[in-house]
Amino acid sequence: MSWLSGGQQQQGPDPVQAAKVEMEMYTDLFNKIASSCFTKCAARRHRDPDITLGEMTCTDRCVSKYLETQQRVGVILQKANEAQLEQQQNMAQMQQRLG
Amino acid sequence: MSWLSGGQQQQGPDPVQAAKVEMEMYTDLFNKIASSCFTKCAARRHRDPDITLGEMTCTDRCVSKYLETQQRVGVILQKANEAQLEQQQNMAQMQQRLG
Amino acid sequence: MSWLSGGQQQQGPDPVQAAKVEMEMYTDLFNKIASSCFTKCAARRHRDPDITLGEMTCTDRCVSKYLETQQRVGVILQKANEAQLEQQQNMAQMQQRLG
């Protein structure tokens, strides 16, 4: 989650709250992986209570592809954040020169 | 959000909490517009990183149609609220007369 | 929600918070029933503002089948919880003997 600290340097929220939000996000990430991978790997006709070998392998690969996706999307968001910050700084400088 | 104050006249929640809830609702509204309009205007095959002119025009119209929908649904909910309130008042009067 | 107290015997959270969480869960359950049953019983072309007799009967049956589903899934989760607890206890005993 490091791409976040870049833009918002403030006196910093209370550490226990920050840890709580981080845990909430990991729980949300975990729930989303379980939900997406269940839909993609095991959501056909529920004929019996167990998951097949094929569904287990699919699940392992789904978790790893999901986390790779999270990593790549994080890089895109960080670049977009930096581009936006730069744009704001250029605009601020321009206004000073014209001000 | 004014249709809300009609029904529930209470001593009123703490103003900072009320402002926080209002901001949460605007953020939720914004996220829902972005999500719906992305699905309707730009969610085909992601062949390149930019959005086309057509997708931009679609987005502008989508935002304005979404906000018009929000306004019309708000009127329907306000009428339903008022109808329900009236019904409760009639029932209360009836019980008093029978009481 | 009784299947929950099984696993986590702790000094117990503050009673008002526990009651608040319980109410939040009932509200969430209610909203999910309304959403699922609207999709299954009434979400065709919205040609007029009222719901038909057939849609009302469908709704009544949908609520009762949903609550039966909730009850059956609760039993499955309780069994899974107990199985997991037992497994943890066996592992703990085994470690003691080997420790």
Added chain:
Amino acid sequence: MEAIQKLAPHQQQAFMKEMEAMQTKDSLNMYNNLVMRCFDGCVTSFRSKSLDKSESSCVEHCASRYVKMTQRVGLRFAEHQAMQAAGQQ
């Protein structure tokens, strides 16, 4: 509803205060969700910036049918809770 029944009188007062805040938030959430559901279901073309006649009646009918449906679900839901509570005593 075990946790709620176990509340002592003074705790019930604090609980009621929480309920008021929750109800406001819940009805705002229901409003936002209903707008999205009816928009997604009724609005599919973007040749103009405003809703045409059939789109506006569709979103209005969708909203009013959802309200009526939710009221009916509320009645059935309450009946079931009452039966369950009676069953447990």
Added chain:
Amino acid sequence: MEAIQKLAPHQQQAFMKEMEAMQTKDSLNMYNNLVMRCFDGCVTSFRSKSLDKSESSCVEHCASRYVKMTQRVGLRFAEHQAMQAAGQQ
């Protein structure tokens, strides 16, 4: 998990208390979401007020497969977190 690792000992105690409350809430949310997912996936006709044989076995199988699946995702997820943490030291 930077924010959690940075907690001082006395803060960890407060954090654990929050975790207990969060875990209870999270498992109730998981329960509500699982009921909705299995209901939507298994129940499509409303000629009667109670689940028929095939619907009840469908929702029960759906729930037990989801639990097994979540346990497996938990193992893989923990392995990835460990690998990532090792990668960063």
Added chain:
Amino acid sequence: MEAIQKLAPHQQQAFMKEMEAMQTKDSLNMYNNLVMRCFDGCVTSFRSKSLDKSESSCVEHCASRYVKMTQRVGLRFAEHQAMQAAGQQ
């Protein structure tokens, strides 16, 4: 935005503090939702453990288009709020 406008100066300070916490949480939520949306839209086969070339460019394009789209929605949304506020005075 009635509730926010009615805040007294000292309340605005407390409100700003809440906004900072909310913004952090909101952008983390947006991040988690965007990952799920692009994963669901772009990744459909599980013959291997890592994304192939077309899957990785699909999730990256999906993310960068979503960011651009959200910026445009932000502008239009702000214009509408301004028009509505002007309309009410």
